[in-house]
Amino acid sequence: MRLGDIAAELTVITRDTIERQGFGNVAALLRNVAGLQMTNNGGPGNTTSVFVRGAETRHTVVLIDGVRIDGQSTGGARWENLPVSLIDRVEVLKGPASALYGSDAIGGVVQIFTRQGSGRPQLGLGIGGGNLGQIKADVSLLGGNADFDYAGSLAVDRGTGFNAYGLTTSKNFNPDKDGWRNYNGSLRLGARLAEGQRLELLGLKSRSDVGYDAGKNADDRGITESIAAKLSLKSIWSEVLSTQLSVGQSEENYETRPSAPYLTRTRIRSASLLGFYRINAEHQLNGVLERREDRLVNVDLVAGGAGTRSQNAVGLSYLGTLGALSLQAHGRHDDDSEFGGIDTGSLAAGYRLGGGWRVTASTGNAFRAPTLFHRGSVYGPDTSKGFPELRPERGHNREAGLAWAQGDLDFAITTFRNRVSDLIAFGAAGSCRSTTGCYTNVARAMLKGTSLKGGATLGAVKFSATADFLDPTDANTGRQLQRRAKRFGTLRAETTLRTWTLGANLVGSGERFDDAANKTRLGGYGLLNLDAQLAFAKDWRLQLNVDNAFNRQYQTANFFNQAGRTWFVMLRYAPTL
Template identity: 55%
Template structure:
């Protein structure tokens, strides 16, 4: 049998060759005119972005109908993940092979994280309410501070429309899948609004496998229930001033198997993610614009009947903006204060801990015809471990109107979590020679080519990111626990080459990605756990007899379930199919089939992955 990964690779190379050879201009507008903000923290055309940035639109989200944000990112070729069972299971996301805690998640500009586990709850981010996702690959601490060692994922929820509009979605499928979402958007005078809510449930499948050494296998089904709501309320006070309030709440109730020795227990995890942000945007002159914002996020995790509970609260106050220095030059600035609070019984100091970070960031953007330069610098001062300086230099040069070479160098950091520093497993500073945990630090360099001509795009990026001071759970001795302690001992080397292409060939739209990566432990040369050397996606869609038809392949090579590389996880290729038909102007019928070949695979040892799912849905979107 032919290897599907090799097939995806050949398809991408063919697509890239075709795109590079095209010379005719396409009449239709292309994605490069999209305005993005994540790459520099200020608005710019996607065509002008020097970093490796992917945009996933609302149309993409509806067409693919992914089960979770992690599934959406994998299907789009942005990241890989490991998961304990189905879409509601604990999920780790690996962007360019980096640890899950090394990717910063922003929801409408609000930082979302857990100071217990490190990293956001990727399994509890709503899909129905997302308007757009921007994925920035590569270090970005010089712009955003802590966490952005591997990159940034920014989620934008739905925004107001010029005319009042309702959007209703209803879906059902096997595995007891039931989906319902509703949104209403519009404007009334100076005020605008976007309100949405969603319900999602599944009876699920058995998330654990009966394999040697399994501790948690129980022969039952593990389902989930989610309910989610968002609100975006805005006031256009004048042509220069706008105030906006954004609120998001997600609740997840998921079944899991805690222990095969308690098979009658109905084990549940309960997870709540909340985010709120109040902002005031002002255009003081043609050159100067600012935004003042106050935001808060909360991540709460609980298990029952096994008693465990933890809650993280992050508050951020920021003044950001830009000033145009002259033709082709712009100065960006950011002044921020972030406070983090953890409530967890495992903390030594009464079950709670707090810290604060103050930061100042500056950025210089220059566009001189064929040459583009960017310089970003930032200083973060942490109340627990002191100051960190980060910087990034990016450059781009247009070899032709359609072909540009880009490159960058920069560093990044991730602060230790409050749990890593303050729990019984954290350093006991009363012991001789024991030091406090330092921040994890990354140093990255990359170079790439970007091609864009009409509806045809292709890119190739080669990167090398060395991450030092990695925090691992090591041997006992430096803390108060006899089971082990957190310590700065490891180094990781994340290197690879990413290719991406998009083209319209006749009536068929094609897109593909291919990643050759080597995320390794720098001291042993072994692959980091649960990360593959080869990843690929391929998607095609077209219109036929009134139907919009699409198909995709997601493939990953062999990985290892452990750091010693002694427990292999087989590679896999997943096929997705989708079709949509407009029954009326405002009414659309859609069917999605995920894992169409019913492939049996694992992303984490001992845990099953979702089998074939078929979901039939209706979407009604009338203007009022």
């Protein structure tokens, strides 16, 4: 099925965009995607949250070549530890998708695809530097033929940083610079075993070591490791039937030291069998069998500092095209070893009106299973005293969209209403072993909004813009959800002048609140980011980036400073060997 036939709201970020705009990590790469907002607790490498249509950061599934990246402490991937040097493209699916991906997909899905080699060997070398003491270097090698292909990369990114924490009266305040060090590598191999049989191996690791404030007289560090591995066999059995058998494992490990030592380790093992049956050119059936096993090691877990659980799932999808009408129906049953079974489903339709116009509509539900920390830590319900177990968080979404495309012009508007119930929140003590507070299913949220995006080419300049009008509300209190703005938008312009490619990007955010009571206001902000690329010789390119060009002071989380004006220069050499 073509991207144009997909009824859900989907954004694809290509390798060209990644290289041209020179982002440092996946979270920064997503800042121009309609419907997404993010917060950062300080500078590069510090804790980052991504809100898809206002949903919590743990409500977004993150997959790297199909391997799920997640943390079983408070939940969600560590966005700040996902580098872009190994990425070929990113696909962002907005809206509930548990009927396809199981637990966690209440807000959406972000799929990251690594680079795959083909053709003659191609070497990639890059080295650069900028202010904040930043030094960055990477090397990659890609190539292959019909029988064997390979792609590998290594990268380092480090800087002295700036003082990320601004509350001078806090006992944790330390006026030192909070620098960062990130190292990552990836390897992807593919081999044709026989006609229609392809074996693929993926391995990647990223490690970051970032400064933060936890004591006045110590260089406190937060250390994160993300590891993923996958082995898959893709089989084409006939013109109408193909399968993919995969086994994978990911790890998310986080540690702080020395002032407030803390360690949490998550391991996710998975196995899946996907089947694709093409009835004819207009109709297709897809099926999935999946098993997932989670393990968490954390000192606050009651059962000896470690917890485990498993989920088994079966799903079926139908994709069809009937002239101008396209249909999608998805259904899935997940069985969890802790809370039992849960069913999810979605139905979507799109219709081409002619003249470049298309309308879409969809409805579906989703869920997020409580993390092992939520249920099994000293902050989880004390079932020995009769308190009930935590229930899965649930989302129910309806949306409609209208899109138009003609030549170099395009426009799309999507309106949605996502009702999220049984949200897990940290509340008063009494139902758990801790005296400081407990996790309970007490919160509800209403996520309503309208998202717009469009593009146009006027002469030699290409424009693109997004605008989000969001109403993220705590359904119990009627207050605005924390750290989410009601108004957010971007505007980008780029052009090519001989051997130069020039770009400018405006980012604007309305005010938000740092607390649930809406007492602590975070002001709105506007940023200008600039980028330029010069192809000055065969296989040579020079990349220049200036972020926050007007040196604006702003915060996305209270007391945490954001970088002022930053500049970066990168030299790249990419010959074909």
